[in-house]
Amino acid sequence: MNFLITGGAGFLGAALSNRLFRQGHHVRVLDDLSTGDPEVLHPDIHFTRGDINDRPKLWTLLQEIDCVYHLAARVSVPESILFPRDYNEVNVGGTATLMEAVRDAGTTRVVLASSGAIYGNQDDPMLSEGMPPHPSSPYAVSKLASEWYVRTIGALSGVETICLRIFNAYGPGQRIPPAHPPVIPNFIRQALQNGTLIFHGDGNQTRDYVYVDDVVNAMVACATVDYVKEKVINVGSGAETSIRDLAKLVKEIAGGDPEEVYNPRIGSGVSRMCADISLAKEKLNYVPLIPLDMGLRLTLEQDPQFKNGSK
């Protein structure tokens, strides 16, 4: 098959692009490299540097494409609180631009990387697709709006669409930006340096951490699964882990005895999250294969950022 992957030089996009390429598919990547790195892609993947709002470029890249994976986005919850307009322009505007181009190019299927963040705080932390969304950050709003652009333009134009609500993905290749780093690679780095594990809040907030290869399995399945109208599907591990328990595991695996420091909470204020993955199991034959302790070990061993860091 022929694939276009937007944001394909990023953490999840590169893992997906390389997997599809290794399976023998033709893969094109569009990425503006604002956070991505083309060096992590197999050299024979067709890479184009460009913006998701560049419609002529999209039109050219979409010729002969069967399925688009749309991952290009700004991805930080705290940053989105500071710069909601940028998040709207790239995440929402970019999705509308892509869907307009997809519609006109006659592409068969679009898979959107949406987010578990769209649920926000709910009475029941086991989050299932039927719950009314309650986004509590501009990032989450932008992902919910993206879902609706994908679903609506898809339904109006006959393009098949699947929106994957991905929970907290982690694994080798996840960047650690200086501002608002993701918790797992940041904790691993801090533990290896025997530095300080910084908590935002009391550490009792929970998340569903899902290993990158499991996310890629779910994404790959979306290309060929029999289509049922406008699917929205959770992708997580199905396990709920507190930040305190995560820190304990990281210390066991990375070694060291870093000091724990508790700072005031930042971000969206969502207290508990766990993905109900029944629908993914049913529709995508999805089974998460890598539990958190194993995923942390693999991250430590395989991520060049942590080279020689294993206990």
Ligand code: NAD
């Ligand atoms: P990432 O930052 O590594 O990847 C995003 C990619 O998009 C980067 O390569 C970046 O350069 C590119 N990009 C940003 N703005 C662009 C623009 N204007 N035009 C073209 N390309 C642009 O982040 P990631 O963690 O790999 O996330 C990929 C997707 O998955 C995002 O849509 C994100 O919202 C979604 N998602 C990720 C997670 C997670 O835990 N990693 C969870 C839920 C959803």
